[in-house]
Amino acid sequence: MHDPTPDPPLPEAPARRFDLLYVEDNAANLALVEQLIARRPGLRLFSAANGQRGLEMARSHRPDVILLDIQLPDLGGGQIFTVLHGGASTSRIPVIALSSNAHPRQIEKSLDAGFFRYLTKPFQFDDFWAALDAALLFAERNRRG
Secondary structure (H helix, E strand, C coil): CCCCCCCCCCCCCCCCCEEEEEECCCHHHHHHHHHHHHCCCCEEEEEECCHHHHHHHHHHHCCCEEEEECECCCCEHHHHHHHHHHCCCCCCCCEEEEECCCCHHHHHHHHHHCCCEEEECCCCHHHHHHHHHHHHHHHHHHHHC
């Protein structure tokens, strides 16, 4: 059977491991991102099925990048982002919004609020990797600076 997900571009071997947190309540979406991340050396994925648990994990694990579903059952993605952005230990973590809401005004509003990138589901794999690579580069520069 042909695997529909293309292999990600292989960067040079990472100097260190990057931790990612994906806050997502949909098991199929989580499974897809887990498969993608598993193909890239140097990445480790944690997940949370709701916003409250996502906030707890962001504070305790302090991941390099957060992937955040905007429509969660307990807290909205905007509300979660506001808490993360205002937290001393989480304010500099790049947050990539993942949402089925493709309305241009929603995307603009999210980016204006400070989300690092906004991807609409179903996302294109190339767009996912480009957003993630940019966020990892940002995280690495923040760590050094």
